[in-house]
Amino acid sequence: MKKFLLLVPIFAAMIFLTGCGSDDTIKVGAIKYLNVTEDELNEALLKSGKFTDNRKYVLYENLNTMTAALLAGQIDELSTYRTVALYLTVNHPEHQWEISAPVMSNVFCCAMRAEDFELKKEFDAAIKQMVKDGTLTKILKHYLDESVRGVEPSAVELPTIYGAPTLKIGVTGDLPLLDYIQPDGIPAGFNTAMLAEISRIIGKNFVLVQIESSARDIALTSKQVDVIFWAVEPEDDILPDNFDTPDGMILTEPYFTDGAVYVKIVK
Numbered sequence: 001m002k003k004f005l006l007l008v009p010i011f012a013a014m015i016f017l018t019g020c021g022s023d024d025t026i027k028v029g030a031i032k033y034l035n036v037t038e039d040e041l042n043e044a045l046l047k048s049g050k051f052t053d054n055r056k057y058v059l060y061e062n063l064n065t066m067t068a069a070l071l072a073g074q075i076d077e078l079s080t081y082r083t084v085a086l087y088l089t090v091n092h093p094e095h096q097w098e099i100s101a102p103v104m105s106n107v108f109c110c111a112m113r114a115e116d117f118e119l120k121k122e123f124d125a126a127i128k129q130m131v132k133d134g135t136l137t138k139i140l141k142h143y144l145d146e147s148v149r150g151v152e153p154s155a156v157e158l159p160t161i162y163g164a165p166t167l168k169i170g171v172t173g174d175l176p177l178l179d180y181i182q183p184d185g186i187p188a189g190f191n192t193a194m195l196a197e198i199s200r201i202i203g204k205n206f207v208l209v210q211i212e213s214s215a216r217d218i219a220l221t222s223k224q225v226d227v228i229f230w231a232v233e234p235e236d237d238i239l240p241d242n243f244d245t246p247d248g249m250i251l252t253e254p255y256f257t258d259g260a261v262y263v264k265i266v267k
Contacts, residue, residue, distance in 0.1 A: 025054050029066040029078035031174065032059045032214040061214055063174040070265065071095075077264035081106070083144075085263050087176035090150050096266040102259025108178070109251040111230040113220060116250070119167075123227075123252040126201040130194070136255060139193045143177050153180040155188035158206050159199045166205040169195060170225035172213045178256065179229055181210060191229060194255060217246040 033041065038059045045057070058075055060066035067088065069075045080088075082102060089097040110123055130136045143153055153176060171191065173181030180189035187208040199206050211219045216228045230251060 025056055026077070027075040028055060028057050029069055029075040030057050030059055031063065031066065032061060061212060062172070063176070070263075077262060079260060079262050081175070081258040082261050083147075083177040083258055084175060085261050086144070086147050087153075088263065090147055098264050098266050100262040102261055104260050105257050106231045106260060107254035108229065108231050108256040108258065109254050111220065111228050111249050111251050112226060113223075114248045114250050116226065119226070120250050120252055122202040122204075123198060126198045127253045127255045129201060130197055130255070135197055136194065139190055139197075140256070142193070143190045147177055152182060153177055153189040155182060155186045156193040156196045158192070158196050158208070161199070161203055161205050164203055164205050166207055167227060168209050168225040169206050170211040170216055170219050170228040171208050172211060172216070172229075174213045175229075185210075190256070217249070221246070221248065 036044070038057060041057050041059070058069070060069065063084070066078055070078055071092070085099045089099065112119055146153060171179055171181065171187045173179060173187070176189065178190045180187070182188050187210065192208065195206050209225050211225065219225045220228050232251070
């Protein structure tokens with residue numbers, strides 16, 4: 001069974017931390033998961049035999065609190081994706097950063113309620129079209145170029161299609177470059193630009209609704225939003241089968257692939 005992750009891939013940091021020669025507890029930051037508590041997570045990793053007892057995961061509600069903890073020295077490192085690592089390092093030049101090589105790749109999709117299968121098919125067709133014609137590659141290059149230059153991820157105005165139905169899309173701001181909330185509260189980044197294109201292709205209006213990463217499943221099932229963003233991690237036998245896998249959710253075709261990396265500040 002695949003494990004559907006909220007944001008930060010655990011396995012990446014686990015690989016890099018196993019075998020470190022420190023007697024002190026190494027605290028690893030991660031975003032909260034749905035069906036597993038912090039204690040259950042650490043216990044499962046320890047029982048797997050691939051995670052030593054001086055490594056401990058500390059879970060956070062969002063990227064901002066996790067980054068603040070890293071900068072304050074409350075945790076020793078965090079695991080995230082290359083795009084997020086790039087954003088962190090460029091926006092905190094006062095520190096020297098160490099970023100691992102990618103140890104695996106996760107794919108990113110849109111998620112919706114199982115009952116909305118027809119909507120999934122519309123999204124699938126739009127994503128396939130944008131992959132084929134190079135639109136997604138062009139959008140990604142734009143945001144990567146912005147990040148390298150230290151420019152805040154830009155916002156894109158969503159189309160207004162008069163008389164068309166409106167869908168609510170959940171955004172968190174916890175995946176800079178992809179999912180980002182500007183200081184003035186405006187959603188921005190790759191995902192918003194992609195949504196603008198999907199809106200034009202399928203002929204539906206989108207309204208962006210800010211939600212917490214750890215509450216995305218609730219926002220979806222309660223119909224607070226109609227679509228959320230999701231990432232899929234490779235299968236493994238380390239974590240419980242019900243780990244972070246909400247019932248009644250379907251995933252679109254993947255629209256992006258990113259490598260999981262391990263990030264820390266060099267002292």
